[in-house]
Each structure stands twice: as structure tokens, then as C-alpha cells.
Amino acid sequence: MAFQLPTTVSSHHNPILQPNECSSTLFQTIAAPASIVWALVSDFENPQRYKPFVRSCRIIDGQANQVGCLRRVDVASGLPASYSMERLEILDHDQRIFGFSIVSGDHRLSNYRSIMSLHPNGGDETVVVETYVIDAAEANTKEETCAFVHTIVKLNLRTLSRVAEDLAGKAQQQV
Numbered sequence: 755m756a757f758q759l760p761t762t763v764s765s766h767h768n769p770i771l772q773p774n775e776c777s778s779t780l781f782q783t784i785a786a787p788a789s790i791v792w793a794l795v796s797d798f799e800n801p802q803r804y805k806p807f808v809r810s811c812r813i814i815d816g817q818a819n820q821v822g823c824l825r826r827v828d829v830a831s832g833l834p835a836s837y838s839m840e841r842l843e844i845l846d847h848d849q850r851i852f853g854f855s856i857v858s859g860d861h862r863l864s865n866y867r868s869i870m871s872l873h874p875n876g877g878d879e880t881v882v883v884e885t886y887v888i889d890a891a892e893a894n895t896k897e898e899t900c901a902f903v904h905t906i907v908k909l910n911l912r913t914l915s916r917v918a919e920d921l922a923g924k925a926q927q928q929v
């Protein structure tokens with residue numbers, strides 16, 4: 755069955771782009787209830803639960819998991835960067851919408867932001883929609899930057915799916 759994005763979130767996934775920005779929207783279907791997926795996605799303090807490149811994370815400003823708080827994310831060695839500072843922008847528990855932005859770090863990702871929304875799809879299935887936008891100003895690296903980001907986001911969503919499905923399986927065994 756084709757997934758229809760609810761109109762209540764469509765503006766989040768259709769950003770108005772500047773000429774120097776690139777953006778993409780990814781969809782991931784997960785065989786786990788939205789409550790389980792949301793618990794992972796909304797835990798701003800612990801992205802390592804489903805982001806395979808994240809080594810550790812800590813809140814460095816503001817109150818954990820409150821909009822406006824800042825986290826420092828340290829990533830695995832071998833990547834072109836070692837850390838990233840990220841701000842929690844949107845945390846809507848009712849509509850299950852999560853947004854963050856990258857504010858600094860030793861990487862070349864400039865003005866990165868991402869919004870995820872979760873949609874129960876019947877039968878304990880969840881559709882996750884993630885839209886990112888990034889400033890890829892330097893013409894010669896634009897394609898490369900966008901492809902790099904796309905690969906990471908895709909992998910994060912696949913891992914999210916695996917982790918949530920594992921948790922859902924475990925939750926069922928306990929009943």
C-alpha cells in the first residue's frame with residue numbers, strides 16, 4: 755500500500771530551498787509500533803542507540819531532551835570528522851515530530867538540519883519520514899557532500915529499523 759504523507763506534516767518535509775542547498779526525503783518502513791520507534795528517535799541524548807557511527811554523546815548546554823539543548827556527538831574514527839555540536843529544534847510527542855540542527859564541529863557540513871516524523875501504518879508497522887537540508891555552497895564538492903550525507907542518513911534509518919524491530923520482538927516475548 756502506498757504511503758500517504760499526512761498534510762499536518764507535509765510542510766516539514768517540503769522545505770523551501772535556497773539555490774545553494776540540497777535536500778532529500780527518505781522513507782523507512784519499520785515492523786515495530788510507533789511508540790517503540792519514537793522512544794529511540796526522541797532520545798536526543800542517546801543517538802548512539804541507532805546511529806552506527808556515533809561513539810558517544812553528552813548534553814553540553816540546556817536541559818536534556820528539551821528544545822534548545824545542545825549535544826556533543828563524538829563519532830567513530832575513520833570518518834572525515836571526529837565530533838559535531840547539535841541542537842534540538844523540535845520535539846513534538848503528540849505528533850511524533852523530531853528535528854535537530856548541526857551548529858558546529860570539525861566537519862564540513864554547513865547549516866545541516868533534519869526533521870523526522872513517525873506514522874503508524876496499521877498492524878504495528880511504522881513509517882519514518884526524514885527530510886534533511888544542507889548548505890552545499892562550494893560548487894565542486896556539492897554532489898559529494900549531498901551523496902555523503904544521504905549515505906549516512908540512509909544507514910541510520912536502516913539501523914533504526916533493525917534496533918526497533920529487535921526491541922519490538924523482545925517486547926512481544928515478554929507478554
Ligand code: A8S
Pocket residue numbers: 805807808827829833834835836837838856859861863868903906907910
Ligand atoms: C545524522 C546525520 C549526519 C551525521 C553526520 C549527516 C556525522 O555525524 C558523521 C560524519 C561526519 O563527517 C559529519 O543524523 C558528522 O547524524 C557520521 C560528524 C556530523
